Amino acid sequence: MAVVWPSPMSQPLIDYDMPIVDHIHARHRGIHWPFSTYKPEQEIFYPDVDVRDYETGYAIDMELPGLLDKNSIKVEWTSKHDIMISGILARPELPVVAKSADANGRRNEDISVATESSEKDKSAPILLVAERRTGHFRRRFHLPTEVDAANLRAKLENGLLEIRVDKVKTDQRTSGQAKIE
Numbered sequence: 001m002a003v004v005w006p007s008p009m010s011q012p013l014i015d016y017d018m019p020i021v022d023h024i025h026a027r028h029r030g031i032h033w034p035f036s037t038y039k040p041e042q043e044i045f046y047p048d049v050d051v052r053d054y055e056t057g058y059a060i061d062m063e064l065p066g067l068l069d070k071n072s073i074k075v076e077w078t079s080k081h082d083i084m085i086s087g088i089l090a091r092p093e094l095p096v097v098a099k100s101a102d103a104n105g106r107r108n109e110d111i112s113v114a115t116e117s118s119e120k121d122k123s124a125p126i127l128l129v130a131e132r133r134t135g136h137f138r139r140r141f142h143l144p145t146e147v148d149a150a151n152l153r154a155k156l157e158n159g160l161l162e163i164r165v166d167k168v169k170t171d172q173r174t175s176g177q178a179k180i181e
Helices: 116-123
Strands: 049-053 057-063 073-077 082-089 135-142 153-157 160-166
Touching (some): 057 082, 082 160
Antiparallel strands (some): 049 057
């Protein structure tokens, strides 16, 4: 029995045009061999998104848990169809009090202090599990129709970046005649 693959010509053209999102499978990175030279702080990650197509525009929702500073996000338009969102998502620093306290918040009085740098190293908690993605992030979107970038609306609330943009209304005329001079 022969395997028959569907012809690319039988599929809708949009499937073979530029994809709406970049690096679809890159969000599953992070599982690396123990002896690799992988450094998570040097790798760009791709936050999870939802992109919805409404009759009048598009909605892009991007998960950015823990991001509080709106100035660490950059939204750029590179054409009438393309948007790029980039920034830095950092793990929050522990307060000074917590660095010299136990897990319940009680201060440890029995820490011996040799020097200031060694005290910082001894009293800082050790990160045992690091599943949250931090560092530089970037996502590019190629939207199927032209959009009105001048009226883009963006809001960061509860770790969710919500972007709304309207589609450009196309001219209703489908044909016309040019005047010859």
